[in-house]
Amino acid sequence: VKVHDKLFIGGEWVAPASNAVVEVISPHTEEVIARIPEASAADVDRAVAVARSGFDAGEWPQLAPEERIAAVERFANLYLARLGEMAEIITEEMGSPISFSNLGQAPASWMILNFRHRSAATRHQGLAASSAGKGSSTTSKSRRSSPLRSERGRPASSTTSRCLTLEAEGQLLAFLTLIFSHSWIVAPGKRPRRRCYRHAVGSQSATGIKEVRP
Amino acid sequence: MIVRDSLYIDGAWVASSGSETLDVIDSATEEVFATIPAGTPVDIDRAVEAASRAFASWAATPAKDRGAFLQKMADGLQARASEVADVISHEVGMPRSLTETFQVGLPIGELIDNAARAASYVWQEEIGNSLVVKEPVGVVGAITPWNFPLYQVVLKVAPALAAGCTVVLKPSEVAPINAFILAEIVEEAGLPKGVFNMVTGLGPVVGEAIAAHPLVDKVSFTGSTRAGKRVMEICAQTIKRVSLEMGGKSANIILEDADLAAAVPAGVFGCYLNSGQVCSAPTRMLVPRSRLAEVEQLAAAAAAGFVPGDPFEATTGLGPLVSAVQRDKVRDYIKTGVQEGATLVAGGPEAPEGLEKGFFIQPTVFSNVSNDMTIAREEIFGPVLSIIPFDSEEEAIEIANDTDYGLSGGVWAGTQEHAIEVAQRLRTGQVDVNGGSFNPAAPFGGYKKSGIGRERGAFGFEEFLEVKSIQR
Numbered sequence: 230v231k232v233h234d235k236l237f238i239g240g241e242w243v244a245p246a247s248n249a250v251v252e253v254i255s256p257h258t259e260e261v262i263a264r265i266p267e268a269s270a271a272d273v274d275r276a277v278a279v280a281r282s283g284f285d286a287g288e289w290p291q292l293a294p295e296e297r298i299a300a301v302e303r304f305a306n307l308y309l310a311r312l313g314e315m316a317e318i319i320t321e322e323m324g325s326p327i328s329f330s331n332l333g334q335a336p337a338s339w340m341i342l343n344f345r346h347r348s349a350a351t352r353h354q355g356l357a358a359s360s361a362g363k364g365s366s367t368t369s370k371s372r373r374s375s376p377l378r379s380e381r382g383r384p385a386s387s388t389t390s391r392c393l394t395l396e397a398e399g400q401l402l403a404f405l406t407l408i409f410s411h412s413w414i415v416a417p418g419k420r421p422r423r424r425c426y427r428h429a430v431g432s433q434s435a436t437g438i439k440e441v442r443p
Numbered sequence: 444m445i446v447r448d449s450l451y452i453d454g455a456w457v458a459s460s461g462s463e464t465l466d467v468i469d470s471a472t473e474e475v476f477a478t479i480p481a482g483t484p485v486d487i488d489r490a491v492e493a494a495s496r497a498f499a500s501w502a503a504t505p506a507k508d509r510g511a512f513l514q515k516m517a518d519g520l521q522a523r524a525s526e527v528a529d530v531i532s533h534e535v536g537m538p539r540s541l542t543e544t545f546q547v548g549l550p551i552g553e554l555i556d557n558a559a560r561a562a563s564y565v566w567q568e569e570i571g572n573s574l575v576v577k578e579p580v581g582v583v584g585a586i587t588p589w590n591f592p593l594y595q596v597v598l599k600v601a602p603a604l605a606a607g608c609t610v611v612l613k614p615s616e617v618a619p620i621n622a623f624i625l626a627e628i629v630e631e632a633g634l635p636k637g638v639f640n641m642v643t644g645l646g647p648v649v650g651e652a653i654a655a656h657p658l659v660d661k662v663s664f665t666g667s668t669r670a671g672k673r674v675m676e677i678c679a680q681t682i683k684r685v686s687l688e689m690g691g692k693s694a695n696i697i698l699e700d701a702d703l704a705a706a707v708p709a710g711v712f713g714c715y716l717n718s719g720q721v722c723s724a725p726t727r728m729l730v731p732r733s734r735l736a737e738v739e740q741l742a743a744a745a746a747a748g749f750v751p752g753d754p755f756e757a758t759t760g761l762g763p764l765v766s767a768v769q770r771d772k773v774r775d776y777i778k779t780g781v782q783e784g785a786t787l788v789a790g791g792p793e794a795p796e797g798l799e800k801g802f803f804i805q806p807t808v809f810s811n812v813s814n815d816m817t818i819a820r821e822e823i824f825g826p827v828l829s830i831i832p833f834d835s836e837e838e839a840i841e842i843a844n845d846t847d848y849g850l851s852g853g854v855w856a857g858t859q860e861h862a863i864e865v866a867q868r869l870r871t872g873q874v875d876v877n878g879g880s881f882n883p884a885a886p887f888g889g890y891k892k893s894g895i896g897r898e899r900g901a902f903g904f905e906e907f908l909e910v911k912s913i914q915r
Contacts (some may be wrong), residue, residue: 230262236272239279246271256324263322305342312336445477447619450486451626453493460485465616465644470536470763471753471801481617482644487652490640494582494609495658497637502579502607504635509605509857510561512634516601517554519628520547524565527593527621532754534618535589536762537717539755545717546621550597552883553899559838562607562906565671579607580684581660583907584653586646586674587622588666589615589765591721596622598898599663604638606907611659613650615666616906619643626697638641646670654678661685663906665722666820668892675895686896686906687861688888690822691850694843694905695725696865697738697821698836700857707738709878710853711745711828713905715806718764719773721889723851727808727819729839732832735761739788739810742830746789746806749826751798763802764825770802773825777807780818785792785809785829814842822848834867844870849890851875872897 234250235242249267254260266272289297308315315338316330333379367393448464449456463481468474480486501509520527528543537546567576571790581741585599603610614622622641629639650670654662655678656867661684664674668689678685695713697706714726730738754762764770777792790807804825812819812829819829833839843852849871855878860882862876872888875881886902888894 230263233263233265234264236268236276243275245269246275246317253322255321301342305339308342313341320349330355444475445620447477447479447623448642450480450482450490450914451488451623451630451639451641452486452490452909453497453629453640454634455535456458457489459483459642459644460829461491467534467579467617467620467851471533471755473767473800473802476533477620479623479643480640480711481616482642482649483654484648486642486644486658487649488812490611490642491582491584491658493637494557494611494640497635497852498579498582498609501604501609501635501638504563504607505552506605506607507562507605508567510558512853513554513558513561513605515632516625516628517551517558519631520551520554520625523624523628524548524551527624530620530624530817531592531618532619532762535592535720535765536754538759538762540757540759541716542754546591546593546668549591549594549883550601553594553597554601556884556900557601557605557904558899560602564584564904568902569914572915574915576911576913577905577908578911580909581608583608583610584659584662585610585612585677586650586653586662586664586666587612587614589618590717590722592618592820593621593625595665598665598903600625600639602904603663603907604634604789606878606904608661610640612639613646613653614641614643616643636674650674651677655679655680656682657681659683661907663896663898664688665898671894675767683810686888686898688896688898689850689892689894690848691722691724691889691893692727692820692822692846692848693696693725693851693853693871694727694729694846694869695853696729696839696843696855697731698839698856698861698865699731699734699856700853700861703734703737703741705878706855707741708745710855711742711749711808713853714828715761715826717744718762718804720765720769720824722822722893725851726823726829727814727826727843729832729833729842730830732834735743735810735830735832738830739786742808742810743789744827746808746828749806751795751803751805753801756898761803761826763798764804765802773804773823773827775862776787776823776825778803780809780812780816780827780829783818784811785816785818786811790827790831795801801818814845820846840865840868844868847892850888850893 236243236245245266246269247267249269250264251267252261253265254262255262300387312335313331316327316335319325319334320327449458459482461478461483464478465481466475467477467479469476490590494734524543527547528539528792531537531546532539532542535546536679566643567574569575569615583599583603585596585603589597592615596612599612600612612622626639627642641684646666653659653675654674659865660673662678663686664671665688671687671689672711675687677796697703697709697710707728710725710728714728719726722800728738728742749760750758751761751763752759764773774792777790786809788808788810790805794803795803795805807827808830808831809818809828812831814820814831816829818827819831833842833843850873852866852869852871852874854862854865854869854874854876856865859877866874866876870890873885885899886897887898889898898906
């Protein structure tokens with residue numbers, strides 16, 4: 230039984246306000262597989278308060294888009310490293326066949342993380358380009374920066390060029406979706422070749438992905 | 444006196460299921476100027492069912508043909524512009540010299556704009572292997588206020604019809620006669636029956652019946668935050684889409700390096716337009732403490748230019764408020780301002796001299812207002828300006844954002860760049876910098892308790908669309 234006894238609030242693992250717990254039941258064994266805190270209104274109050282001040286007075290909304298993109302990218306990479314673990318947990322918790330958890334449930338989130346930060350990068354580049362075209366004078370200014378000023382004030386990052394284009398991204402997504410549905414329908418019982426798949430997405434190579442095709 | 448004894452349902456003028464009527468009062472004379480039916484939930488049922496029956500074929504009508512109907516409505520309204528302007532000046536009390544432009548011109552523009560948009564809108568796009576199509580949201584309930592009665596009606600009805608929705612309108616019972624004329628124009632334009640329906644009556648009766656009706660897909664509401672909350676609460680029961688455009692307490696920041704002689708009178712004009720009965724009115728004027736005396740003088744001088752009087756008199760700068768209820772509420776706010784220690788620079792709670800009849804209020808300016816006073820926190824909806832001093836630009840931005848509302852605002856600074864920088868830090872849906880002019884195509888709507896969604900232009904149109912993804 231896994232025991233999680235902390236909540237993640239304000240960037241830290243903190244003790245909940247009460248000792249109440251929720252049991253997580255495996256849908257296939259009916260056993261208790263984990264215990265988690267049953268958060269109370271007081272916990273939510275704390276979490277909302279830090280989110281509120283994080284938005285109103287914190288750094289995050291003021292960050293240059295490249296910095297936010299870089300953070301999401303770090304998030305995506307850390308997530309990717311634990312893809313297999315995530316798939317197993319999801320299967321344990323809600324019973325999705327492991328083949329689908331490996332190919333669908335777990336990597337879908339990774340794809341969203343990637344897709345989002347890349348489209349942000351693309352939009353940002355568009356903004357920077359249009360602002361450069363107007364000869365914006367806001368670049369030279371001050372310390373306290375508004376969200377838009379940051380966008381205009383910084384040069385376009387090379388993030389976009391490093392990334393797949395949006396179109397290629399779309400194709401990749403479509404391709405992966407095909408694979409998911411295919412493997413799920415055709416071979417629900419089969420153990421997927423997870424190692425190979427991980428290699429494939431890790432290298433973001435279309436040829437690598439092809440290897441997982443059943 | 445105007446007597447309107449029927450409702451427009453399913454392409455015909457029909458009697459209400461009830462027999463009650465409501466009086467419409469002329470705000471300058473306090474006399475009954477018209478009577479209208481007090482509609483019932485049964486009337487709403489009939490109207491919604493008609494709209495629901497008409498939906499499929501209206502949605503399937505080519506968009507450019509729907510646009511052509513809107514163009515006919517624009518032409519019909521243009522032909523009756525003077526009559527409608529007269530009616531609205533009686534109902535609302537806006538000086539007749541301004542009514543035709545603000546109260547009739549804007550609706551005509553909105554109809555023409557939506558006629559063009561229906562014809563040119565790109566209804567689908569491709570995203571990867573998906574065809575993403577935009578479709579009309581369905582039957583729309585439109586609930587509108589009295590302050591810009593026809594414009595608020597058209598801001599909902601025009602984009603809804605252009606998008607392919609059918610409509611049940613409940614206009615304000617305080618200023619409803621203009622909506623009866625609009626319904627006649629709809630009839631003359633030959634819209635298919637059931638596409639546009641109008642039921643007059645009271646908010647808690649017919650407004651709530653619209654919000655509760657299971658065949659209504661979306662409610663677009665403009666009015667008070669209190670009533671909007673109620674609408675949203677009722678709509679939650681059937682998961683209706685809602686757009687809400689509600690109150691405001693907008694800040695007009697005048698910075699140290701701004702041109703005071705231009706900024707202050709413009710700010711006073713913004714605050715007093717339509718006797719202050721404007722949700723986006725810049726009612727909090729934030730000024731550098733060091734310039735307070737100068738600002739007070741300029742504001743008092745500007746206020747003196749707003750001579751209250753008969754709205755049909757060409758020299759009148761400030762008409763009456765719309766109703767006795769509204770006048771009494773505003774008077775109470777002025778008294779509260781004095782009690783809470785604000786400095787009365789101009790005006791006051793008493794009726795303007797010689798204007799004891801009619802719902803008149805003196806153009807009023809308070810100074811030394813602190814942002815925690817009632818007059819700085821609550822929407823007054825009258826010609827009452829609160830001047831609030833600040834000591835730094837940072838403090839000005841904090842004060843501007845320290846409000847439950849977020850509908851509008853202004854910034855005046857020495858340069859456009861500086862003004863825009865400050866505008867970007869305001870949590871509000873619209874900001875006019877250095878007197879930037881009104882743009883009817885720009886999205887309008889609120890942050891925070893000022894509302895959900897946007898009206899006007901392309902954004903306003905898309906409020907009436909659903910999005911469907913088709914994977915191939």
